[in-house]
Amino acid sequence: MTSPAMTNFRFELLARDGAARTGIIHTPRGDVRTPAFMPVGTAATVKAMLPQSVRETGADILLGNTYHLMLRPGAERIAHLGGLHKFMDWARPILTDSGGFQVMSLSALRKITEEGVKFQSHIDGHAEFLSPERAMEIQRLLGSDIQMVFDECPALPATHAGIEKSMTLSMRWAKRSRTAFDQQTDRERLGRACFGIVQGGTFADLRRRSAEALQEIGFEGYAVGGLAVGEPQNAMFETLEATVPHLPSDQPRYLMGVGKPDDIVGAVLRGIDMFDCVLPTRSGRNGQAFTFEGALNLKNARFADDAAPLDADCGCPACRQFSRAYLHHVVKSGEIIAAMLLTWHNLTHYQRLMEKLRQAIAESRLTQWAAAYRTARQPADNISTLP
Amino acid sequence: MTSPAMTNFRFELLARDGAARTGIIHTPRGDVRTPAFMPVGTAATVKAMLPQSVRETGADILLGNTYHLMLRPGAERIAHLGGLHKFMDWARPILTDSGGFQVMSLSALRKITEEGVKFQSHIDGHAEFLSPERAMEIQRLLGSDIQMVFDECPALPATHAGIEKSMTLSMRWAKRSRTAFDQQTDRERLGRACFGIVQGGTFADLRRRSAEALQEIGFEGYAVGGLAVGEPQNAMFETLEATVPHLPSDQPRYLMGVGKPDDIVGAVLRGIDMFDCVLPTRSGRNGQAFTFEGALNLKNARFADDAAPLDADCGCPACRQFSRAYLHHVVKSGEIIAAMLLTWHNLTHYQRLMEKLRQAIAESRLTQWAAAYRTARQPADNISTLP
Numbered sequence: 001m002t003s004p005a006m007t008n009f010r011f012e013l014l015a016r017d018g019a020a021r022t023g024i025i026h027t028p029r030g031d032v033r034t035p036a037f038m039p040v041g042t043a044a045t046v047k048a049m050l051p052q053s054v055r056e057t058g059a060d061i062l063l064g065n066t067y068h069l070m071l072r073p074g075a076e077r078i079a080h081l082g083g084l085h086k087f088m089d090w091a092r093p094i095l096t097d098s099g100g101f102q103v104m105s106l107s108a109l110r111k112i113t114e115e116g117v118k119f120q121s122h123i124d125g126h127a128e129f130l131s132p133e134r135a136m137e138i139q140r141l142l143g144s145d146i147q148m149v150f151d152e153c154p155a156l157p158a159t160h161a162g163i164e165k166s167m168t169l170s171m172r173w174a175k176r177s178r179t180a181f182d183q184q185t186d187r188e189r190l191g192r193a194c195f196g197i198v199q200g201g202t203f204a205d206l207r208r209r210s211a212e213a214l215q216e217i218g219f220e221g222y223a224v225g226g227l228a229v230g231e232p233q234n235a236m237f238e239t240l241e242a243t244v245p246h247l248p249s250d251q252p253r254y255l256m257g258v259g260k261p262d263d264i265v266g267a268v269l270r271g272i273d274m275f276d277c278v279l280p281t282r283s284g285r286n287g288q289a290f291t292f293e294g295a296l297n298l299k300n301a302r303f304a305d306d307a308a309p310l311d312a313d314c315g316c317p318a319c320r321q322f323s324r325a326y327l328h329h330v331v332k333s334g335e336i337i338a339a340m341l342l343t344w345h346n347l348t349h350y351q352r353l354m355e356k357l358r359q360a361i362a363e364s365r366l367t368q369w370a371a372a373y374r375t376a377r378q379p380a381d382n383i384s385t386l387p
Numbered sequence: 388m389t390s391p392a393m394t395n396f397r398f399e400l401l402a403r404d405g406a407a408r409t410g411i412i413h414t415p416r417g418d419v420r421t422p423a424f425m426p427v428g429t430a431a432t433v434k435a436m437l438p439q440s441v442r443e444t445g446a447d448i449l450l451g452n453t454y455h456l457m458l459r460p461g462a463e464r465i466a467h468l469g470g471l472h473k474f475m476d477w478a479r480p481i482l483t484d485s486g487g488f489q490v491m492s493l494s495a496l497r498k499i500t501e502e503g504v505k506f507q508s509h510i511d512g513h514a515e516f517l518s519p520e521r522a523m524e525i526q527r528l529l530g531s532d533i534q535m536v537f538d539e540c541p542a543l544p545a546t547h548a549g550i551e552k553s554m555t556l557s558m559r560w561a562k563r564s565r566t567a568f569d570q571q572t573d574r575e576r577l578g579r580a581c582f583g584i585v586q587g588g589t590f591a592d593l594r595r596r597s598a599e600a601l602q603e604i605g606f607e608g609y610a611v612g613g614l615a616v617g618e619p620q621n622a623m624f625e626t627l628e629a630t631v632p633h634l635p636s637d638q639p640r641y642l643m644g645v646g647k648p649d650d651i652v653g654a655v656l657r658g659i660d661m662f663d664c665v666l667p668t669r670s671g672r673n674g675q676a677f678t679f680e681g682a683l684n685l686k687n688a689r690f691a692d693d694a695a696p697l698d699a700d701c702g703c704p705a706c707r708q709f710s711r712a713y714l715h716h717v718v719k720s721g722e723i724i725a726a727m728l729l730t731w732h733n734l735t736h737y738q739r740l741m742e743k744l745r746q747a748i749a750e751s752r753l754t755q756w757a758a759a760y761r762t763a764r765q766p767a768d769n770i771s772t773l774p
Binding site: 043044045047048049050051072073077080081082087088089285304305307317321322323325326328329330332333335336337339340341 | 430431432434435436437438439459460464467468469474475476672691692694704708709710712713715716717719720722723724726727728
């Protein structure tokens with residue numbers, strides 16, 4: 001097991017509460033408070049938000065998508081323009097995924113070999129290729145602070161044999177990704193990190209083997225991949241319980257693509273430190289708003305004359321400046337300000353949730369907090385039941 | 388000629404330069420520097436902008452649309468929620484049109500009688516009715532600071548007889564609008580104003596008769612309506628030259644629905660004080676940006692690698708924080724931030740234009756400034772020639 005000397009990337013654990021932890025990921029571009037939620041900036045923009053507004057919600061770090069950015073505007077172009085941070089005006093840390101998940105979910109005519117994946121762009125049908133080496137090259141060109149290994153993301157449910165074959169391929173790709181990352185000449189000076197991704201579907205034995213294989217290679221952090229692909233919440237939680245104990249306790253753990261607020265609470269209880277998800281931004285564009293009492297659908301006619309704020313405890317512009325009646329009106333009218341305000345609110349809500357989780361862990365009262373959190377939510381209004 | 392005693396609404400002329408003037412419209416909700424450009428907030432939002440951002444561009448006053456707001460969310464509802472200013476979080480002055488123009492341009496199955504206009508909502512086909520009395524009632528319910536008389540807007544070109552018949556109807560409606568406005572019990576306390584609208588197409592004799600008829604009634608300001616409906620620019624300018632000399636010199640003059648930047652410059656040279664137009668906002672949503680050298684289409688591939696700011700002299704977020712290459716990318720990707728940034732830029736550009744006009748008038752150099760302005764613009768890139 002190698003242990004790369006990253007002088008500028010460091011995970012500082014501040015407190016533990018059961019399996020949960022709170023801490024700080026120190027990077028040259030700024031600190032990331034954990035548990036952390038990373039807003040998704042797919043195409044070099046967190047949709048419907050200016051970057052300073054994303055920061056105002058409390059976000060310490062963004063996620064960028066290798067797959068989208070390689071297709072448009074192109075990694076070499078972004079590098080020529082000074083890197084992704086400058087391009088999208090976000091000076092703080094950026095984590096980039098490797099493109100593995102999007103290749104599987106978005107592109108057409110995929111052909112997977114040991115070397116990598118040939119596929120067609122979902123934008124214009126152009127023939128493209130991703131491999132561990134190319135995925136890390138793209139992330140270097142983007143200037144990513146936390147780079148993810150290139151992996152295969154199989155669909156669930158799948159057989160044990162199918163998932164095992166896929167996982168072992170992902171582990172060979174993880175090794176090649178680490179080697180390619182280690183050849184980036186400025187990685188140490190810039191304090192960049194490379195994270196491995198545990199695969200193995202919902203099979204505990206495969207998850208354990210994957211976690212061990214990644215630690216043989218050695219990474220600055222470990223992600224749990226291949227979840228949030230439609231499996232029930234209890235399957236996700238069971239998989240975390242079978243995986244997290246086999247990961248290093250002194251390095252960050254990242255659950256990719258998760259999730260709903262109660263998914264996040266459950267995963268933090270099981271030892272996860274980092275999250276990303278399009279739900280707050282996508283829901284905001286669909287007229288849905290998260291609150292600590294559950295989610296609201298602003299399209300609902302019951303809000304047409306509601307002079308109350310969306311969430312009286314929230315400090316975002318949607319809640320400070322407008323009524324539910326106004327939000328209902330602009331959602332129904334299809335106005336862009338509806339997407340802007342509800343996205344801002346939802347990202348603020350997610351950051352408030354993370355802050356409450358961090359405080360509860362720091363004060364060793366996470367279990368009680370999580371129980372009260374679940375009680376306060378009204379299941380009928382839960383986002384999962386919205387039309 | 389009546390001269391309503393409006394203690395709180397007052398037009399202060401600061402300087403004249405030829406036919407052009409600069410001044411301040413004082414209202415209880417704040418001052419409006421003239422010549423003024425009013426961003427259009429059709430459905431209780433300036434599209435793709437938060438209200439504080441609209442103010443940051445330099446706007447002193449917004450325009451709201453009676454037609455749109457009466458259909459959705461409804462004038463009585465907005466009144467119940469505290470008025471349009473509170474509803475949309477804009478504490479400064481709001482001018483509302485009377486719905487006359489939109490009834491003609493947007494609704495179906497119009498039936499015009501002496502009493503008013505029956506029409507079908509363009510949203511849901513609902514049967515609706517607007518009259519001078521109802522239009523002023525709606526504007527009162529909205530809490531509008533400057534209320535426009537209800538008028539008929541005939542399509543151009545039209546015969547002299549057709550325009551004359553329409554104009555004389557509009558003058559009878561103007562009288563009824565003024566009477567209805569005068570019955571608003573709190574109009575004086577709130578410093579509200581009512582503006583007449585000159586009609587008469589491109590016929591100088593009808594414009595003069597209309598201007599005189601309105602002054603017989605007496606208003607706090609006078610608008611020129613029925614233009615910006617597709618006529619050539621020189622026809623618009625000739626109509627202004629035939630109209631403005633017949634309007635009071637000590638009250639504001641408002642050219643409705645205009646226009647392109649060089650339309651505005653030409654109209655200011657001919658004595659107009661106020662403007663509104665959807666062009667900066669609509670163009671922003673279509674990837675077009677105004678500069679003092681002409682308009683740019685950010686969709687153009689020549690911007691894909693352009694690291695320069697959109698306009699180095701502009702202080703808006705699009706110009707301060709991003710490159711043309713980024714704006715090209717987000718326009719091509721259909722990202723909401725493209726509409727947000729380019730709308731912000733275009734509204735900023737329009738306000739910068741108005742500020743330059745005000746300064747040039749104050750310093751008695753408008754003619755020279757306008758000549759230099761026209762020279763600097765590159766006709767090939769003019770917005771009117773954009774695809």
